[in-house]
Amino acid sequence: MTNYLISGVRVLDGEPTDLLLMDGRVAAVGDEARSAVNVERIDGDGLVALPGLVDLHTHLREPGREDAETVATGSRAAALGGYTAVCAMANTDPVADTAGVVEQVWRLGREAGLVDVRPVGAVTVGLAGERLAELGAMADSAAAVRIFSDDGHCVSDPRLMRRALEYVKAFDGVIAQHAEEPRLTVGALMHEGETSARLGLTGWPAVAEEAIIARDALLAGHVGARLHICHVSTAGSVDIIRWAKQRGVRITAEVTPHHLLLTDVRAESYDPVFKVNPPLRTDADVLALREALKDGTIDAVATDHAPHATEDKECEWAYARPGMLGLETALSIVLEVGGLTWDEVAERMSRTPARIAGLADHGVDPAPGAPANLTLVDPAARWQVDPGALASRSRNTPFAGMTLPGRVVATFLNGEPTVLDGKVMK
Ligand SMILES: NC(=O)N[C@@H](CC(=O)O)C(=O)O
Ligand SMILES: [Zn+2]
Numbered sequence: 001m002t003n004y005l006i007s008g009v010r011v012l013d014g015e016p017t018d019l020l021l022m023d024g025r026v027a028a029v030g031d032e033a034r035s036a037v038n039v040e041r042i043d044g045d046g047l048v049a050l051p052g053l054v055d056l057h058t059h060l061r062e063p064g065r066e067d068a069e070t071v072a073t074g075s076r077a078a079a080l081g082g083y084t085a086v087c088a089m090a091n092t093d094p095v096a097d098t099a100g101v102v103e104q105v106w107r108l109g110r111e112a113g114l115v116d117v118r119p120v121g122a123v124t125v126g127l128a129g130e131r132l133a134e135l136g137a138m139a140d141s142a143a144a145v146r147i148f149s150d151d152g153h154c155v156s157d158p159r160l161m162r163r164a165l166e167y168v169k170a171f172d173g174v175i176a177q178h179a180e181e182p183r184l185t186v187g188a189l190m191h192e193g194e195t196s197a198r199l200g201l202t203g204w205p206a207v208a209e210e211a212i213i214a215r216d217a218l219l220a221g222h223v224g225a226r227l228h229i230c231h232v233s234t235a236g237s238v239d240i241i242r243w244a245k246q247r248g249v250r251i252t253a254e255v256t257p258h259h260l261l262l263t264d265v266r267a268e269s270y271d272p273v274f275k276v277n278p279p280l281r282t283d284a285d286v287l288a289l290r291e292a293l294k295d296g297t298i299d300a301v302a303t304d305h306a307p308h309a310t311e312d313k314e315c316e317w318a319y320a321r322p323g324m325l326g327l328e329t330a331l332s333i334v335l336e337v338g339g340l341t342w343d344e345v346a347e348r349m350s351r352t353p354a355r356i357a358g359l360a361d362h363g364v365d366p367a368p369g370a371p372a373n374l375t376l377v378d379p380a381a382r383w384q385v386d387p388g389a390l391a392s393r394s395r396n397t398p399f400a401g402m403t404l405p406g407r408v409v410a411t412f413l414n415g416e417p418t419v420l421d422g423k424v425m426k
Pocket of ligand 1: 059091151152153178275276277278304306307321322323324
């Protein structure tokens, strides 16, 4: 294993220093690091070192829709985005509702070797919302599943949700809810509000999300189990989560980069790249989400990286699959939104998601003894998003053409570079 000396790099908001990576760990910092011999030198001047980013919400599409993304292509996108771990959602084909499928995804991640792929298990068989999946078997599998989610679908049956929470409590697992009361969103194509009224499109009302979050927060409080809310999108949801946390409910929440920046007026273009579940909301929602991310009511940024093949996305809005790419742009969007110190960026995009996912080797700041899972960012760089230049197999980024701040220069997974000079190593 090669040893790396990263010179003149700032760890988070600190002064320039030197990092020595040896045998998969940060072996030394500062003067002690500088005295190392037979090392490969990396010029860290002007760069910021962050603990490797951790994504709680990634769709890698394999097995089943390898035309949109594979574990390998999604892992490349993740590494280029500064990620060292991603949680792969269960809405694959077959659905990841058995030990066999979660182990398949886990093995594919290890074979790709660019990011720690942690499979999420389905809560219900086939994501159908009728019968609990084999949660224990998935938890006991080699994939050691701890997060269970029907993401893409809501676990809308309260009895099933309660039983799922009771089941995972035994091993301190988490139920990650895609909060969408399906009977309130039938035929919905975008946020229900002034824009949908003007466009004459059926809306996805904020209360469809908020009612499920309120119900599940009460259930999680009643059971005493951990509940995570996927892709929070409204100001009302933020209020409910804040209230639940004050009541001592073991609730955590994530927000996506697109819900921190974009609003429903994008739908006026009828460009289906802006169609997503939950939908883009209003300026007031964006502001509430930004405040909640800053004050910690929202614990983490999660990409909801949702690759779609061209034929599923570049078609009439009503028929287009919902979802947006996110891995390669997430950090730049968070920097574009602004308002966070590097320490807060690390907290929301690495430390806290790692804690929620139970990943002890990730979300550890680069310091002596820490696992060498880190990313080096050039904060002064600016780059233009070109869908055709992305590592993802799909092209459905809502940020096409935008010039964004911040560029990942290098990413290290267990001390080995997965990205160097902005190029992925595999
Ligand atoms: N977010 C989306 O619009 N789509 C996601 C599913 C989901 O996260 O709801 C997908 O898997 O495509
Ligand atoms: Zn979802």
